[in-house]
Amino acid sequence: MNPTVMALRKGGIRYDSGTDLVRKTLSASASDSGLAQIVQASKEVSHSSLTKVICTVGVKSRTVPELVKLLEAGMNVARFDFSWGSMAYHSATLANLRAAMRETKMLCATMLDTRGPEIGVLLAPEDVSSFDARAPKAPIVLTQGARVTLTVDQTTPASSAFLPVNNPDLVNFVAPGDDVFVGQYLFTGSESSSVYLTVDEVDAANGYVRCTCRNDAKLKGVLLTVQVSNKGDALPTLGEYDKRVIREWAVPNEIDFISLSYCHSAEAVEECRACLAHAGGEGVGVIAKVERLGALRNIDAVVASSDGVILSRGNLGLDMPAEKVFLTQKMVLFKCNAAGKAAVVTRVVDTMTDTPRPTRAEATDVANAVLDGADAILLGAETLRGNFAAEAVTVVRKICRQAEKVFDHENHYQTQLPPAMVESGTLSQSEALASSAVRAASKTGAAMIVVFTRTGLTARLVSKYRPNMPIVSLVIPRVQQNSIRWVLRGERAARQGLLNRGVVPLLANPTNSDMNALLRVVFARAKKDGVVRENDQVIVIQKVGTTSVVKAVSVVF
Structure with a gap:
């Protein structure tokens, strides 16, 4: 057997996972009628893709009308990237997002992406709130073989001879022979605004890193990112700026997720949690x-300690051979699936930053991410500064939906059971409930699964087993009180479900404790969305007294 396949299977990964069902589908499509189904335009489906979409917002996607378009196209999570822009700038965007949510009556989670130990080259003044307007009119032209110096003196004007960086520690961890990549912020790979450098000399006393250009490039924009191959762990994951943003922006604004940039250990995750708790x-x-x-x-430690993983393929691809990226994707997604943690894949339709249609390779890449087990797809430049932001979301959702139709649910289900076993060889109560509900839904042909929950954890466990129908996470608000006041909690738990494949969060009416009445509300909403019809089967997970129950019910309006 091929050594690569053996290595994947040794790690618990089916190299051919998902392909058997694809083969069956294609075989069934060999007839004229089957081929017609493939080549004709996709029909509207009763519900959108189960795979979620995260959009980076700002610049061209921060007004209320643009955010309304993104929500209606299928944005589930809005990502605020603090690699650039002030807290005031992002606060204005957040206010617009909430106005768009009120206008559309659609739920959207929020994510703060930390700056981390990112090193940048500033081609314009550091206040990049007006991103496009402040960019230099003429690009900086670099030619192959030319010498260019990275300097930690930020007062030095950017030119073809000097590039000022915003981190003085650069001179302390680079060495002659290191590879350095300098590219436009959220570079797509399809532009010429990035350059590969080789370090020739480090002059720490004067703050210089002298390099040779390995390719021609035209550096443009406001902010360029710098990456030194295999040296990223030399800097702390959470800097003072990130801690201040978490303290002064994320927590007061009730942000749902922190995306911890350049995370390389469980200790970094715990440091972030401690900062949040404080x-x-x-x-x-x-x-x-x-x-x-x-x-x-x-x-393994990173997955276990976090609530999910974003596989940042753009930066990771600069740190490892290109031919190993797909193996890394399969391995990381498998580990996230087995642990019941959200798995997110980035950099999928980069060319849609400038064009209304993805390449064939990009469309296939999105589908393969779904077949590999991704919970969500993250869009960066496509929605931040792209000309076709809403179109990119729509295209990604359509591709995801087609991939979900041939996803091998049975194989995935069977693959998830062994890692879920405890040392005694049995499932925990939560895992048993979740897996039993998915099995019952599959056997009864259920239209959806409804989970009564307070924290959203059970719904996320159900998602882990990848049922082929929506999972309605009905979050029951809970009262938290101290000596001064009491508040209802549950909104964040509902929104956080928007990151997991198939989960549709709803917040229950806190004044209604009748489970049957709440279920009728869910049925009415699902009927309106075209998910269920009269007499459809629905699997329900709920707690009756101290007993957790999985039951099948018929839809009655």
Whole structure:
């Protein structure tokens, strides 16, 4: 057997996972009628894709009308990237998002992406709130073989001879022979605004790193990112700026997730949780961004300690051979699925930053991410500064839906059971409930699964087993009180379900404790959305007294 396939299977990964059902589908489509179904335009489906979409907002996607378009196209999570822009700038965007949510009556989770130990080259003044307007009119032209110096003196004007960086520690961890990548913020790979450098000399006393250009490039924009191959772990994951943003922006604004940039260890995740707890944000989810080899070396601990993983393929692809990226994706997604943690894939339709249609390779890439087990797809430049933001979301959702139709649910279900076993060889009560509900839904042909929950955890466990129908997470608000006041909690738990495949969160009426009445509300909503019809079967997970129950009910209006 091929060594690569053996290695994947040894790690618990089916290299051919999902392909058997695809083969069956294609075989069934060999007839004229089957081929016609493939080549004709996709029909509208009763519900949108189960796979979620995260959109990076700002610049061209921060007004209420643009955010309304993104919500209606299928945005589930809005990502605020603090690699650029002030807290005031992002606050204005957040206010517009909430106005768009009120206008559309649609729920959207929020995610703060930390700056982390990112090193940048500033081609314009550091206040990049007006991103496009402040960009230099003429690009900086670099030619192959030319010498260029990275300097930590930020007062030095950017030119073809000098590039000022915003981190003085650069001179302390680079060495002659290191590879350095300098590219436009959220570079797509399809533009010429990035350059690969080789370090020739480090002059720490004067703050210079002298390099040779390995390719021609035209550097443009406001902010360029700098990445030194395999040296990212030399800097702390959570800097003072990130801690201040978490304390002064994320917690007061009730942000749902922190995307921890350049996370490489469980200790970094715990440091972020401690920072959140100190600021009063204990319920905020921490998503580890895997973008360095150091994170892969500690991947089991990173997955176990976090609430999910973002596989940042753009940065990771600069740290490892290109031919190994797909293996990394399969491995990381498998580990996230087995642990019941959200798995997010980035950099899928980069060309839609400038064009209304993805390439064939990009469309296939999105589908393969779904077949590999991704919970969500993250869009960066496509929605931040792209000309076709809403179109990108629509295209990704359509591709995801087609991939979900041939996803091998049975194989995935069977693959998830062994890792869920405890040492005694049995499932925990929560795992048993979740897996039993998915099995019952599959056997009865249920239209959906309804989970009564307070924290959203049970719904996320159901999602882990990848049922082929929506999972309605009905969050029951809970009262929290201290000596001064009491408040209802549950909104964040509902929104956080928007990151998991198939989960449709609803917040129950806190004044209604009648489970049957709440179920009728869910049925009415599902009927309106075209998910259920009269007499459809629905699987319900709920607690009756101290007993957890999985039951099948018929839809009655």
